[in-house]
Amino acid sequence: MRAPFSTALAIAFGLVVLLGYFIPAPCDPANPGLSCTFLGIRVVLLDWGATLAGVAMLVGIVNLALVHWRKVRASGKERDLLSAVFLLAFLITLAAGLWFTPADVRFQRAVLGIQTPVEISLMALLVVTLAYASLRLLQRRSGLMAVSFVISALVFLLLMSGLSGLFQQVPLLREPVNVINRLPLAGARGILLGIALGSLTAGLRILLGADRPYSG
Amino acid sequence: MNINAVIGLVFLVLGVGLMLIFFFVRRNQPVRALRSISAFQHLRRALGLAVEDGKRLHVSLGQANILNSNGASALVGLSTLERVAQLSSLGDRPPVATSGDGTLAILSQDTLRSTYRRIGAFEMYNPDRGRLAGPTPFAYIAGTLPVISREQVSANLLIGNFGPEGALLCERAEQQSAFTLAASDALPAQAALYASAQEPLIGEELFAVPAYLQGTPVYQVSLHVQDILRWVVVGVLVIGAIFQFIMPLLGGGAP
Structure with missing residues (x-):
């Protein structure tokens, strides 16, 4: 068996979270029993999972920035100058987010002012794409x-x-x-x-x- | 325990029991042939052509959060990526995987790394080949479109959780004359992908991808159990409908 330790951990954590679904909640704190134990373990495990997912997103974003950085620095066909636009936008947003904090209304307005029109444009493009695909469907x-x-x-x-x-x-x-x-x-x-x-x-x-x- | 939990538990126990029984019964038997689905025949051909032509395969894993209920589709995508990496290891260009969730991006890198290590081709591993394309649905699409058009991709496998915006990826693949097989666990996406993808998979066909690509007993057993459970559900629904119909006729209330 490959990776027995991680397999055992995955199975154990998976079973605990799964059992948590079948054991009735909420538990009675005055009379803690099996129900409270499982509920507690399940909540802790899910919290860890959520934290790890947040860290994973951060790692993914750093990886994304690095991929685009390598594309800017590459030579020949691999080079993509649009990646420079991405990196510039990324750095400006990151710096503004750190300076003003994501809770700042001006920062939110600036980000949404760019993100919303771009997403609406893609949505419009999707409508045209789907209409065209439907027309072609019977041909294909x-x-x-x-x-x-x-x-x-x-x-x-x-x-x-x-x-x-x-x-x-x-x-x-x-x-x-x-x-x-x-x-x-x-x-x-x-x-x-x-x-x-x-x-x-x-x-x-x-x-x-x-x-x-x-x-x- | 409420009635939903009891029904869930019954299906869980039934699923585990059937899976263990079939696995131990069939472990020494030859792998059985599965019913022919044209999408998988075309996929195998596209995989072979990609290796011959020195082109790349792209596995788009969608934006499922592994902690949510739609995480199962992401697991199917990862199993597919594992097999695609094995099949394309003879080619010049290793596959690329894009995802819309950080955990999924890390798992895709991990899948590629473990696959290459296992087949003794670790030099082919490049962490940039398992990447986060964008953290929101449209950012994910915007980040994936350049991969399809600029990274010499000849076959795209869209397997995971997508919204209808996945049709934009199929359209770009069509423009690049690339093969596309698309499967999503989201209903709106299934309709959009049916219209736009070359080979769409509907409903639970998504979960059959590893069985058709891997051909190992465990995936085939899983598919068999899935079929049996489906017939159980069909039986329960039919019996319930009959009861609902005849109970008022017999003078009782609706069950």
Whole structure:
């Protein structure tokens, strides 16, 4: 077995956190028992996890800055001057954040003043991209699934753009429209059940030590 | 313990039991062939072509937080990255992994390092090949787009937690004539990726990726258990619906 120590640690911590879900909370501090012990251990472990995740984000950001620094310093095709723009923006934001602190309203306004328009522009680009992809879908993919997808998308776009309310005023159409409106919910539940079962088995692989996405 | 916890516990015990039984029964048997899914056949071909052409593979791990319930999709992405790193070790260019979460970025570096160490090709390891592309959804997309277009990528695997903005990555890959296989655990993303990706995976197919790539018994057993649990859920739903239908007819209240 590779990395037995980290595997044992991962399994032990995973089991404690998992058991915490099945042991009823809150515990009674006046009469602390197994429930309080597990709840306490679970909270401590999750707090450690959250702290480590925060540190990991910091490490990731430093790594990101270093990757762009190397791209600026590289020669030939590897060189990317847009990375210099990234580094400049990163350093200015970092310096301003340290100077004014992230809680400062002026700092927040300045950051959001740049971030929000950029994200809205990307969102607009996404709308165009998705419209174009939908148009191309039947060219790229034939079959019942693709046709059903396009028809469903069109039907629900029309229904959600106000037609649904209009149809519900007609007594004869009210029930069929209600049934059609429930269809996406049923489909979504089916897909989510599949994802939940997949998540369960993926988690069990880790808990049983059969899958180890860490080297130790 | 409330009813939800009891149901969860039943599925957990059933899952562990089935997994252990199948694993010990099948551990000495040859690996069984899985049902053919065209997306995986195309993926294998794209992996082979990337190695032959000296191009790079890109694994986009999404922005799942490993501490949240969507962390399972990230684990699938990491297993995929491990296999992709093994398969492409004969090629000139090692794969690159991008993620939208710091923990995931570190785990991707760790996966690459342990894989190269295990296959005896540690000189191929470069920590820059497992990188955080951006900490917010759109920053992640903005950071990943240049990877697809400028790092000689011929196949992209988008496996993890994405929003619908993942369609922008598929579109850029399309412009670069690169292969794209996309799978997300988020419903809006699945719809967007179905329209934009060359090979989309829907629903629990995401969790089948390691079984189709790795071919080891543990992943196949996991897939088998997943199928059985799905049939159990289907059975419970059907029985519940029948009860709900016949109870009023028999004079009782709805269960």
